[in-house]
Structures are given as C-alpha cells and as structure tokens.
Amino acid sequence: MPTADSLVVLPQWISAGNTHPNSRYAELIWSLGPLIDNPGTAIVAINWTNCPEELRGQLRPAAWTMINGQLRATYLRSRGVRARARHSPATLQENCREWMRLARWLHKRGITDLAACTDAEWRGYAAQRWDDGCGRESAEVVLGRLTALWAFDQLTAQRAGITRPPWDTEGVDDFLPAVDGSAGGAENSGEPLDPQVIGPLLVWAIRMIEDFADDILAAWAENRRMAALAAATPATPDGRAALEKHVLPLVRSGAPLPAAEHKGTHQLARTFLAAVTGASLGQVDRLNDRHGLTGLAAERPGPCPMTVPVTGKIHGRPWREYLDFNEAADLMRHLGTAAMIICLYLTGMRPQEVQGLRSGCCPDPEPAADGTPGRHLIRSHHFKDVTDDDGNHVSAGEEREVPWVAITPVVRAIRVLERIVPDGELLLSSAHHDFTFQRGHRGTLKKHALLLRIEDFVAWANREARANELPEQVIPKDPHGGIGMARFRRTLAWHIARRPGGLVALAIQYGHMRTVLDARTSSGYGTRSRGGIHSVLDVETALAAADTAAHLRDRMAAGEKISGPAARRAVTAAAQAPRFKGRIVPKTFAKKATAYLARDGIVLFDNPDALLICAFKRDNALCDPAPDATAPNQYACKAGCGNAVRTDTHARLLRERADTISRKAAHTPEKLARRLRGNADKLRAIADAHDATAQPAEALT
Template sequence: MTTAALLPLEQHESPWPAADTVVLRNRPLRVGTDPAMLSRFGDPVWHIKPAHPDAHLNIAALIWARYPNTFQLPFKTFFLAALDHPYPGDPAVQRGGERAGVATFRYWFMDLEIFAKWLDDHGITRLCDVTAQDLDAYRAHVLGLSRKEGRKIDMLAAVRTLWLYGPHLPEEGRLSTGYPWPGASDDDPKRPAEGRENKTPRIAPETMTALLAWALHVVESVGPDVRDAWVTHQQINAGVHPSQAEYRGPTFDRVLQYIERCRRTGESLPGLRQKDGTVTVNCNAIKRMIRTPELKVRVGITPSQKRMLSDSGLPIAQDTYVGQIAGMIDGRPWRETPITLTELRTLVRMVAAACFVVICYLSGARPGEVLNLRPGCREVDEETGELLMVGRRGKGFDRASLLPEEVTEDQRPWVVVAPVHAAIALLESLGDYPFLFPASFTNAHAARPNEFNARQGWSINNDLEDLLAWVNATFRRPGEALPIPPDPTKHLHASRFRRTLAYFIVRRPRGLVAAALQYAHVHTKVTLSYAGRSDTTWMDDIHIETLELVLEQNEQDARLLNEGEHVSGPSADEYRHRVRARARFAGRVVTAGKSVERLLDQANPNIHHGEGMTCVWRRETAACRQARLEAGLPAEDGPDESECRSACTNLAYTDRSIVEQRLRLKRWEVTAADRLAPRPLRDRAAALAAGSRAIIDAHGHTTDSNNQTREH
C-alpha cells in the first residue's frame, strides 16, 4: 500500500521537495497504518516505522533537530531519495537494485549526523561546496576517533552512499567531488574477520528439558483456566457477561439485586486486600459486575450503598476471584485457590510466555518470525496431512509487509507438531488481537498500540525469565530441587532456542523427554520445513552439533577401547577398526557450512550407540532398512532403532551396552513373573528377557581382538 503519488522532485518550482511530501510515499506500509498520520517532508520528526515489515521491532524516528539547521534540508532530501529509490550501483560493491531497509536509515542517520556537524564546524554550509581535500580531512578525522574499526568503516561508507544518490538530489544538495576514497590504502580501517561461526550459546540440557516440559504443562493444564478467567474478566468489563443480564434499573436497585444474587448462590462479596493486611469490599469490582449506568460510572457506588453492602451480612472473600481451577498436573489441581483479579494479568503473561516456548522451540522458527504470527496461522496440508504454521519470512531484503490480499511469496509455512497448534489455539482464544503476541495482552501503551505492534524481543526475553521464576516459585515442593534449574551460561534468550533444538535433535536423549514428546519427530518436521529453502543456517546448526557429537563419541570410544572395553557381536571387528581409524583429531577451524559437512564426512565412523546395543551402520546389511523396504516405506540412510532386528549383522555390543541389557533383563524378568499381568504381556516379557540373556551370555564368552576369553 502506498499513499497518493506526489509530483516528482524535478516538477516542483523549487529544487527541494515540498513540505507536504509524504516521506513514505513509495514504500509499502504495515497493515493498520493510518495514512493521515504519516510523516511529511517538512516535519521536524520522521516516523519511518510503518514501512518496516516486522511488527515486533521499534524503529527509531529521525529527529532532525540533531542536524545543523543549514544541513537539515539537503539531508532530508537525501533520505527521501533513499526511501524512494533503490540503492545505486557502488563502484566497489555492486548492490544496484536493492532497496535499503528502513532499519538501515537509523545507522545512516547517526553516521551522516557526524559528517554534517563536522562540515558545520569547518564553516561549510552547502554539500556542493565540499572538496576532495575536505573529504580527505574528514576521513582523517574519522580515523582518529576512538571508535571500533567497524564503526569507522560504516561512517565512511555513509558518505559514499550520500555521493551515490547524487543523481536524485538537487545540485546544491549533492557532493560534487569524485567517488570518495576509491582506492584502498594501508591506513584504511579493517573490519575484523568474523566468519560464519554460530556463537549463540546453547541452553543447558537440564534447563531446556525442564523448561519445555513445564511450558507444555502450562499450555495444557494452566492455560485453559487462565484463559477462561481472562475472557470472563474482559466480558465483565465490557458488560456482556451472561451473569450481568439480570441487573436492571438505577445503581441502588442493582446493588440490592447483587446482594440477593449472592445470598441465593452462596457467593461471597469480592474482597480487596489493603496495605495493612485488612480486607474490605471491592466496590470497583461490584460496580463492573452490576453494570453501573454510564452516567454513574464516575461516581460509582455511593457511601450509603457501600454501607448497605457491609451491613448485608454476606461474607467477604479474601480477594476478588475471577476463575476456578480445573486443570490437573501430576493428578492434582495445579493450585488450591481460585484465580484472583490481582494476579490475572501476570498469569496471562506467563501463559503467553509458555506458548512462545512451545511455538518457537518446537518449530525452529526465529523469535521475530514467531512474534509476527497472526491469528489464523494454523493450517493442515491437504495432501500430506502435515500440520503447518504459516507466517512471514524473517530474513531477506525483499521482505514486504503488504496488505493481506497482496501478500504472496512473503508468506512461508513451517511444518510443526501438534503441541505447536495447541499453543496457537490457546493464544487465539485469549481475545481478538491482531498478533498472537501483541504488544500487551492487558494494557498496551499508547505509543505501541496492540493493533499495530507485536511484543518486542527484549520483552519476550523478560517474560521467559519471569516464567522460569514463576514456575519455580509456584510448583516447587518442600525438600525438592527447583522444577527448572537455572541456566549456568546466561539468562534465557529466545535467540538461543534454535541452537539448543539442534543439539537435542542430534543427541536425541532417551526415555521420557518433555512429556513424551519425541525429538526424532520434531527433527523430521523442522528439517522438512527448511529443506530446499534459502535459509541454510538451520542445517548448519544441525551439522555443527552432529560434528561435535561425532568427535566426542570418537574420543570416548577410543579411550574405552584402549582401556580394555570388550566388544562382541557380528560387527565387533568392524567397530574396533572404525574407532581406531577415526580416533585422532587434532582440531580444525571451520568458517562455512560446507567445511563442516566435509569434516563430518572425514570424521564420522557411522557408529550409532543405541539403547543396549551399537549399530555399525552398513546400508547393504541393515535389517531395519530391509524391513522398511518390505513394508513399502522409504528407506533412510541411517539406522532406525524402532525397526532394529536382533539378527542384524550390523550389531555390536560394548560393555556399556551390556550394562543397559542387564537393567532391561531385570525389568523383563519382573514383568514375566507378574501373575497379575495379562498372559500375552508376560509371554512377550519372557521372550525379551531370553533375548537379553543370550546377548549377555554371548558377550561374556566371546574373545576380543587378542583372543582372550571374557568371563563376566
């Protein structure tokens, strides 16, 4: 959407743009923008946030009072040209055709402010009067500043950008010199090489596992109770709750009707706890409940009516309750007392934070992509039945925040798991908001209204910290450890979720993981979401985590083998050969995803430690692969533990495997001897026990590579 096009610069009598020129006239605007509120060329402050596609970012306004008066007009003209036209071709770096994002303007504004003030301090009042000698003097000034090298580069680049837009500027407002500083010299500032290494620290496994588990608890058990209380509170405030329909007449009559209702239903009067600990009648809550006539809203309940409530003989509750408890955690209600009005806003924020954990972590989406999700983003693929989450891309210069009917390629789906859909549905049921995560569910600030802004990244990070503290304070039992242990590295940040998810997917912890949610399932869904897309950072994270796991496993396997760990099974010799061949790794610096892939190919022995066994993978002899082919399923190029066959020739058993087999044997023997268990279950347990016993016996009587018989 754009505003009505005004006359181009060259058609005005003045070489400068007219004061009423809309500065965002050629930019697509965010949905909900009021055209009448758009900034004009002559305004002392330009608000360019409506042209940024991300509703969770707060783009700083351009405040022209920071520039010298003599340079406000020419630099305003430059920024208008930069908003109107694509970035010109740079003689050094060809970027022609790209349109500068409005977030970039904040940095250009700061860098060119320094240039404008330097010109003003040196008596230069027009850009066209700047000489090559002046530019060299300014360059020397920048190089002498106590700034980081990268900042110096940006300050000089901003002047080059000003020169590049010269064809779109009046003669008086352009640099008339040649291209500034075209040749590199020895004293040029050097930007430090950073490479493509992902420096985002993972969240500690103990913290992340507990955080996800409790987020799921909150979504499933706490969320519906909080939602019902919040909806009831909103309906009472709006005067549309079903219980309010019976109140008629003036306020006095309504108070009497309310007293009679409480006597009839056995309800207590809502309480309000004072600072001294006493509890009085919450008259404001009663005023909302009885729908005080509009003319009496400011007056509310009179002193005589308050005495009537106090003298009614009705008990006064310890607080104002707005919701009941129905959700259960571990077989009992998640709290003993009903939800109170004073804590409702906090509980809504905690439920939203839990939903964010589930959606962001289990989808693999970036925090900004999740914060920009809108209601109705749940979909199901008609052909495959896959659950989808549809939002907008979080990267790319050509992203646009167009009106819904204009959005096409900017939308993208994520393939997700069922808990993500459940969390989205819960957020949608909280009320009619334009975003799943509005600027505020409860009291949005006028400067960041809900209808235009989503919750900011720093706010959701604070919510995550508060969620952790709230869970630990609410659900910790005496004498037990914290439900969610704090992360030892740093505070929780949403940007750490993707790296942590990659870690868990590669490691695939065994046993009950976050309410039986299988990371293998999430791996399939999330990887499918990113397959074939231009965003390769997710797969880079997967490869890096896989490489780290392989190197750690190689080191451990080689150390244990040298210490005398025994290996049995049909692939025992191949296991020992691969471990010894790949054990040594001196270390190598990698700066790109392809380098990680090549190093992974060199270091990976394709040995997979499973539950009570080890797979020395060979696709030609893999029984699990053959089983999938016989069932008409696609064969994966890796072991499938769910299809593992005890007769597979890829199997090997280490001493670590036998420890697990002994534990399993005890469990199977107990089940097989349980006379109260169904016969088929006992027979199956007996068969599994016999299989484990055979593996243990064979391991104890086989010989290792130096022909020594092992007796266990």
C-alpha cells in the first residue's frame, strides 16, 4: 500500500527528460504530467475533491494501482486485441472520473463502502447513467471503465472488495441503451466543414502565408526592436524635448493621440511614443500625468504607424496603408493560425501530428538524377495507437515510417513557422507563439488555445473581407458547429470524394494522386497502416456513392429513363445501395465503407463535369485506374467508356450546357467561336443519343 508521502507516479514510468512535477499520494490533486511526453497534450490531473470523502480512501488504491501497475495477461487475453495492460493519461483521468461519478451515486443512496456495490447497484447505476443521455457506443466505453475499477481493485494490496460487474460475466449487449438512431457527441466530431466555409477560410489562410507573411514578420521585428529600445532608453533632456515637440501640438490641436487598446478601453501608447521620440518611459509617464494624456487618448485614439514597408496586396491594392505597432502581436497570432490551418487541411494530418511538428521537419529535397526537383516530405511523429512491445500506450509517440507529402502551400506555411521559432523547436511552440504576454509556457499550443485562435482568425478575416469589399470571401458560420481541428481531416476526404478536379486547392493536389491513394502503394499514404487517411477517404467516397445511387433511384421512381452501356448494372446498383441520412459516421463504418466500395461493377459515382454516372468496373474503365482501384479517375473520364450511364436529367443538363456555350460563341472571335459551336453540337448529339436509346428501369430488370 502507498503511504501519504508516496509518489503518485513511480520513477520507472517517467521517461528521461520529463520535468513535470510529481504529486504525493495524500494530495487532493494528482497530476499525471510525469506520464505525458506528447507536446500537444494538455497536462491532466485526477481531482479527488469530486469524490465523497467516505469513499475516497477506497478508490485511491485502485487508482494508484492503475497508474503504476499493469493488468494481468490472463485478464487481457479475454478482452480482445485492443485491450492494454496500461492506459494513457487521458484514459486514466476519464476512468477515475467515472469511478467518482459512481461513488457520488452510491453516496446519495447511503452506501459508503464499495463492497456494498452489489449486482443490484451495478444494474441501477447503469440504468440511471443511460437516462442522463448516452449513446450506445459511449455506453460501452462507460461499462469498460467500470469494469476496470473491479479489475484494478483485484490488484491492490488491500482490496475494497467491490463485486464484479454483471455485464463482465453476462455480456454487455443487454446492458447497453437501445439502438434508437441517436448518436453520442464524439460521433459528430468528424463532420466535414461546409464547402462555403472551407473555401474562403483556405483563401485567407493561404493569403496570409503567401502575401502578408513578410510584412507581418517585419512588423513584429520592428515592434520588438521598438519595445526593447523604449525599455532601455535613459531619461535625457533631448528625449524630453523630442517627446514634447511630438505630443503637445497634438494635444493643443485636438488631433488623435497614439493609443493602445486594453480590455476594451484606449490608453496612451507609452512604449510607442518612447521609441519614436527617444524619450524614456518615465518621461512619457510624467508628461501623461501633467497633461492627462490617457484621458485624451481615450477620447480621440489615434494610430501608431511603424516605418515598415507594406508589400502585400489584395486584388492589386496594398492590404494596409501602414502597419500599426499595436496590431503586430495579433497579426503574428493570426499568421501562426493560418499556417496551422494549411498544415491541417492540405496534408490530412491529425491535429496532434501537426502539433508535434518541429522546425526542420520538411527539408528541401535533393533534385533527381535527371534534374527534376524532388518532392518535399514531412517527417513527423504520430501518437494515435502507438504502443510499446508490451502493448502499452507510448505518450511520446513515434516517427512515422511513411512521411507526408507536402505541396507548395504547406511547405510555405512550414517555412513561415520556422521563421517564428528557433531551429529544432516545435513549430507551434507555446513559448514562441505567446506574442502578447511572453509567458514562456512549455510544449506546444494546446487544443483549446488553437480552437480559440481559429475563431479569432475567422473574425479577423471577415473584418478584412468587409473592409476590402469582398463579400464573397466572408467566412460564414458552419451549420454543424465550430471549426474544430479534427474536422479538417474529414473535410479533406469529402472534397476528394465529392469534388474531383478541385473546387478547393487540396482537391486539385489529390486529384492527380487518386490512383496512388487507391493503390495503397506505400502501405498507406502518410500513415503507418491502412487506417489513416484511406479509411476517412473510403468513408466519404462510400457516402458519395450511396448518395448517387439514392438520387438515381429517386429519378427512376419519378419516371426518368436511363441509357448507356452500364444502364442495367446501374439499375441493380441503385436497388441494392443503402440510403444514408445525415453525415454522422460511427467508428464501425470505415470497414463497411471499404467493403461497400470493393463491390466492383455495382458502385455508382456521380461525375457532374461529364454529366453522367459511372458504374465503375475496373476492366471496362478508360480512365486508367490502378489494378486495385475502387473508384474511377473522374477527372480523366473519356467518351465511349463502358461504365457510363445517363438519365433524362443528364440529357437536359447537356442541352443547357450546349445553349450556354452557343451564347458564348456569339460573342467570341470566329475561329474560337467555331470550336465552341462544335463542342455545343457534340453535347446535343450525346443528349439526342440518350433520347434515342433510353429505357425505363422496368425494362432493364
């Protein structure tokens, strides 16, 4: 049994270089920092004040054993392949929270001894827990946490005597809430960002990096120079004279005074004034006291322009008349956020992988033997499901065997971040991205801080869009909630599956790599297993294919006819395809999506550019798919393919497109006009061929 002075985390579990303070057993807050080596993970703790005092002494030994011990191999063998002898700090915290929730429930019922938690109490607690609102998948996790309490109690030197939960012997199915179509909060966390949101958001992020970064970095350097100068300048008669010459005419004329905003109010910009006049900060303060400058600055606040050239432009116009001393820190904050957004969206990395990137992770490649430039690769750590030889979670993660491929916007974003942090430092280092307060925090910016920065960046971008009269570049509120970091990954897959050819920059990048992604030629693009980005891509592709089948089914039910060499297969596929409502995707759907796409010949893909449906069958395809491809190269669709299918709607849209081209030809020079009219004639001929050969669905079954 541990004593009051025992360490919460024993030394053998603390990695070399971990400097987080360790707690003592008797303390009410147990920090799990000594177990956390991932720089992107917040330091979590177990707070025993949330546990009734009568039961606290019985739960603590099990919690301490869970932190420092390991579950028996005989126990793990019956728990499935995902069972672990030791848990991650986040799981340790969540387990203890659930145990304390049980303790509070027992305490309200007058039970102050865990040994009195019998079969009836287990069943009653589970039923009440589901009444509070809990999805079926989340409920299974809760039951696992409660089972862990019994398992670790078995390993303590002095057992509390809690009984084995009934679901551990009878099976969990009968103890889970009913399947009613509802989903827990975690299942919604992967909602793709709306296209109307990600489009302008990416535009502003790339604009910050490619157009404004040099200006912002120069402004920050000048801001730091001026702040250091003001702090170091001694009081001199010349400085006082220069200060009075600069400020007093403004006071007498009623002109605005250099001001800085703080907590919603304006104050005199004392540091700026000291730097531009050569006065000391004390001289600025004394002049302020004599003339009430702070009050005047609040009444008529003025700018603090720095002598930094403005080179960035928006639509050919300078994006600023000048760069202000007071906005330099905020602009640096937004610059770092823009770089993070680009890395998240244009790579498909998980958030923790971006948080773990370090300066130097993406070196310039050596040119190939034939002189062609090499591809930029990102060497990074991944953290999800990383375990040691015993199957235990490794907080520090490990370097990926397969690097990420970086396109140009990502490389530029990394280069900007490398100009912010020292060599070898985390690209999102908390210490170096705290531009306002310079508090020297350790590790990388954490999830909550990054989410706030994304919100602030959106608000800033919208102000800029309105100020520059760019209403089409305003970032609207996403209908599915906040712009969470994890949503970028699924949005990437959504655009690959739904926007072949590219409405957003990444779709263009992945358009010509679709065969690489489908072939899985490197055991997974940017991932150590076939999970990773491929599973997310399969999910979105399967959802898109199911939507296509559902729309075809609706059109046929409305009486539309269909044509094409694959018409019969398309009718079969539409009849067999499931209909998905919404975009909620449980964890189990990834395997189902992969199996759904593997049904060669009866999976339907909409191609709005070619105005047809592709009933993809590899042997028939003219788009040069890979041998094991499960989707067509829709950007390479060719006429005469044996997978093509068209409906009456497609024929109507073909004629509308032809009419649009003809109208354009009427206002085009003759040589180009002939080509346009020829294209319009081809589209009408395709529509006429459909009318001549189309059949109702009943005739094809």
